[in-house]
Amino acid sequence: MSESTFEKNTKNTTGLCAKWLEKFDLLSKIGADEKFIFSAVKSPAFKELSFKEKQKVTFNWLAFIFGPFYYFSKRMWLKGSIILGSIWIFSGIFSLIETVLGLSLPSVLLWVIPYVICAQLANYDYYKFITKNEVMWPKMSKVFSNQKGIAGYLVGSFIFLLLTLGAFSSGVPECGSSEATDLVVQIAQDKLKVYGALANNLDMSVKSIRTTSTNEQTGSYQCAADMEVTGVNGTRSFPIKYTIELTDNGDEFYVNVFGL
Structure with a gap:
């Protein structure tokens, strides 16, 4: 060259x-x-x-x-x-x-x-x-x-x-965040403990997550999703709703689940 x-x-x-x-x-x-x-x-x-x-x-x-x-x-x-x-x-x-x-x-x-x-x-x-x-x-x-x-x-x-x-961050995790969905699964598992060992054999996950409402003043979210449960009899899915809110001290967030 x-x-x-x-x-x-x-x-x-x-x-x-x-x-x-x-x-x-x-x-x-x-x-x-x-x-x-x-x-x-x-x-x-x-x-x-x-x-x-x-x-x-x-x-x-x-x-x-x-x-x-x-x-x-x-x-x-x-x-x-x-x-x-x-x-x-x-x-x-x-x-x-x-x-x-x-x-x-x-x-x-x-x-x-x-x-x-x-x-x-x-x-x-x-x-x-x-x-x-x-x-x-x-x-x-x-x-x-x-x-x-x-x-x-x-x-x-x-x-x-x-x-x-x-x-400008509210400190509240969004509906689809792992922090929120992990807590939703944990709440569901706690409710199923009344069934004893059966609950330990279930694999649970949150799917099809949607944010249905956001409070601009508090930064809280209202969410809709499907709870997918897999066990020995196969996989089933059912609708749930949950809210995510910041506690008054501003250091933690609170999740409330409906439809379980």
């Missing part, structure tokens, strides 16, 4: 594999030396690239999977730390939106949105790190000019995440 145009003009590419040299060459052609990646992809040079070449410039699958930890693996510690802290802030804001609006947004959004951004930036950031020794985005370098500032950002963003998760 012939030596890339980029490799001829750069002294810092020693040890890079052919795939990275190709990516760096493409980034150099679209003007990534002088432009941020989102500006560079608007250039005529980028539009002239093939679809495969555009993907090599704008997306990194490993960064999509591992996010800021991919940055750490490439020794881009400062940028990776800012991304990690920003993900924590995003998660906290996500929790606030769900609570204030009373919505249950797809949890996959917590992962997909920030990790897609990582995937779009990773190749460009590594290019700037290797060729320009850039450890922080220029527009953010004044704010995060040293490691203490970044450490403070990480600590602050993590505290924000903990506060948003803790402040």
Whole structure:
């Protein structure tokens, strides 16, 4: 394979594999030396690239999977730390939106949105790190000019995440949580103890769980489900209802089961 145009003009590419040299060459052609990646992809040079070449410039699958930890693996510690802290802030804001609006947004959004951004930036950031020794985005370098500032950002963003998760959490497990269903099974087993050894031979589980009502003020739940009981005579299923409430001291929750 012939030596890339980029490799001829750069002294810092020693040890890079052919795939990275190709990516760096493409980034150099679209003007990534002088432009941020989102500006560079608007250039005529980028539009002239093939679809495969555009993907090599704008997306990194490993960064999509591992996010800021991919940055750490490439020794881009400062940028990776800012991304990690920003993900924590995003998660906290996500929790606030769900609570204030009373919505249950797809949890996959917590992962997909920030990790897609990582995937779009990773190749460009590594290019700037290797060729320009850039450890922080220029527009953010004044704010995060040293490691203490970044450490403070990480600590602050993590505290924000903990506060948003803790402040709006009722402490009551949801209908389908293992804490709640295990207790429902335990209550059912206790009621069957009057039948002696027969109860010990039954395998019980809670299936088809539905949340029928939620009390926004107390965070308590009303639930419906099927109790599935398996014994020597086969498996039977019957409907049950149960409620989950937080005790007044706020340290425990109480489950009441109906239909047993």
